[in-house]
Amino acid sequence: MLDLVLTPMALSAREFNAGDTVRVTVSFSYTVGINTTVRLLAGPYYTNIFGKHLVDSCVGRADVSLPAASTPTSQTADIDFTLVPKSLGGVDNGTYGLRVWVEGTNAVAEQDSVIIVFGNAAGGGDVFSSMMPMLMMLMMLGMIMPMTQQMGTGAEEA
Amino acid sequence: MELKTLALDLGSFGVLQERFVLLAPGWYLDPLTGQRIFYDPNTQNFYTLAGGVYIPLGYMNPAPKQVSLGPGEKLKITISYKYSGPAVSGAIEYFSVGVYGTFGFNEQLVGQNTKSLPASTTPLSYTGSYTFTIPTNVGADWNDIYCKIYGGSPSVPQTLFGYENALIIVGKDPAISEFTIVDFAKV
Numbered sequence: 001m002l003d004l005v006l007t008p009m010a011l012s013a014r015e016f017n018a019g020d021t022v023r024v025t026v027s028f029s030y031t032v033g034i035n036t037t038v039r040l041l042a043g044p045y046y047t048n049i050f051g052k053h054l055v056d057s058c059v060g061r062a063d064v065s066l067p068a069a070s071t072p073t074s075q076t077a078d079i080d081f082t083l084v085p086k087s088l089g090g091v092d093n094g095t096y097g098l099r100v101w102v103e104g105t106n107a108v109a110e111q112d113s114v115i116i117v118f119g120n121a122a123g124g125g126d127v128f129s130s131m132m133p134m135l136m137m138l139m140m141l142g143m144i145m146p147m148t149q150q151m152g153t154g155a156e157e158a
Numbered sequence: 159m160e161l162k163t164l165a166l167d168l169g170s171f172g173v174l175q176e177r178f179v180l181l182a183p184g185w186y187l188d189p190l191t192g193q194r195i196f197y198d199p200n201t202q203n204f205y206t207l208a209g210g211v212y213i214p215l216g217y218m219n220p221a222p223k224q225v226s227l228g229p230g231e232k233l234k235i236t237i238s239y240k241y242s243g244p245a246v247s248g249a250i251e252y253f254s255v256g257v258y259g260t261f262g263f264n265e266q267l268v269g270q271n272t273k274s275l276p277a278s279t280t281p282l283s284y285t286g287s288y289t290f291t292i293p294t295n296v297g298a299d300w301n302d303i304y305c306k307i308y309g310g311s312p313s314v315p316q317t318l319f320g321y322e323n324a325l326i327i328v329g330k331d332p333a334i335s336e337f338t339i340v341d342f343a344k345v
Contacts, residue, residue, distance in 0.1 A: 016344055024342040032332040033228035033296070070228040070328040072335065080345060100339055107334040114342070 011098070011111050017119035018085040018093070022060075026079070026100050028107060029072040037065050039103040042079040044096035044115050052110075054099065055091050057084045086120045093120045161289070162225040163234040166305050166319050188214065202308050202316060210262025211254075213304055213318055218258055221324035228328040229294040237305045239317070240281035249273045249310030251286040258302035258322055266300050267293075273307070275314075292327075301325040 016022060024042045043059035045052050060081025067073075079100060084090025094117060099110035181197045186204070188195055195204040195212045204212035227233055235253050255267040269288040276282075286307075304320025 011339060011342065014343070020344050022342055023345040025340040026337065027340050028334050028337040030332050030334045031226065031228075031328045032330070033328040034230075034294070034330050036330065036332060038332055038334075066332055068228055068230070068328075070226040070231055070326075076340065098339065098342060100337075102334055102337070105332065105334050107337040109337050109339045111339065 011114045013095070013114045013116055015116045015118065016083055018083055018091060018117055019119070021080055021082045022115070024079045024081070024098065024100055025076060026109065027074065027076045028102075029074055030066055031069055031072055032066050033070070034068050035065070036068075037063050038105070039063050040077055040079050040100065041103060042081050042098070042100040044081075044083065044091055044117075045099050045110070046094070046096055047112065052097065052099075055084075055096070057088075057090045058082060083115070083117055091117050091120075093118050161232045161234055162227060163236060164221075164223075164225055164303060164321070164324055165236045165238070166303075166321065167238050188212075206262035208261030210259070210264045212262045213258070213320060217318045218263075218302070218304065218320040218322050221321035224324060224326050226326040226328055227292050227296075229292050229296055229330075231292050232289050233292060233325070234287055234289045235303060235305060236285060236287040237307075237319075238283060238285045239307060240283050241275045241314070242278050242281040243275075243314075244312060245277040246275040246310040246312060246314055249275060249314050250308055251288070252306045252308065253288040253290075253303070254305070255290060255300055255303050255325070257297070257299050258304070258320065263302065263304055263320070266297070273310075275310070296327055296329075298327050298329050300327055 026040065040062050041059055043054055045054045058081055060079050062077060062079040064075070064077045066075065086092045095113045096115040096117060097110055097112040098114050099108065101108040181199065183197055183199050185194055185196050193206065195206060197204050206212050225233065233255070237251060251271040251273050253269045254263065254265045257264040257266065267290050269290060271286050271288060273284070273286060275284065301324065302320065302322050303324050304318060306316055306318040307314060308316035
């Protein structure tokens, strides 16, 4: 006898422009004793050595009505979210994961490296912000150097 | 709402005759478990110290199936049994949904029918049923049921049967499973 087990296929990576709206379709089973509404959220996340970080400014929400059902019932839902450009506090060019979850429950689904974002302009603002740490260090050095020179002079006099 | 059903077989019994001594109200010791139990002749029930209805060891059984229920839904419990003996009028078929635990059966929903049993020299089959409507304040642990038949004139001996974990109570908070991303695309 041929025994087949069907499992969901992994999502393939797709490219998006910064500013695009992405529609995520999810499916799930549920049981609930009374008619209720749940809130689904979806958004991109990036991963670094400290773990996974959701890009909050891009998270989209959708409310879904669930009629009372005492036996497991299938449901699908769509959630839209916008890939807010970096200049507006959103995503930079790069690769992101996709996470969807249901507020107030432990239902969550996510997959790494499926959203490839490009199209963020390398504007003057970006150059300035990337040079800010270096400028700050130079300014601090400028303040500290005269102080250390003064202390050295004071020590010689004593 | 869909009507869900459970069926229990109470087995066979005869009429309560002179071999059966009517119990006085008071405390008794169950010979099977050693548990102290109180008998109330008005309700013809034994009670534990904690106030639950006492169900002797061996009368509660694992449920052969489970029924999922939510508030507003109806549960129909059907019992079957056999009886032989003199005609009996006013026997009580008793149905209860509740919580079975260390301190007995804590009844949350009860219902009963009155039954007349004709005289018979051979065991005859009978069925009885009761339909409960699950209230909105149903507890997630109201998952046990028991049924019994007792009383009447002449009285039939109390015969019990119950199922543990027969019900799956669905509450007001959604339980979500198999949550997966099907697709995503630009719109």
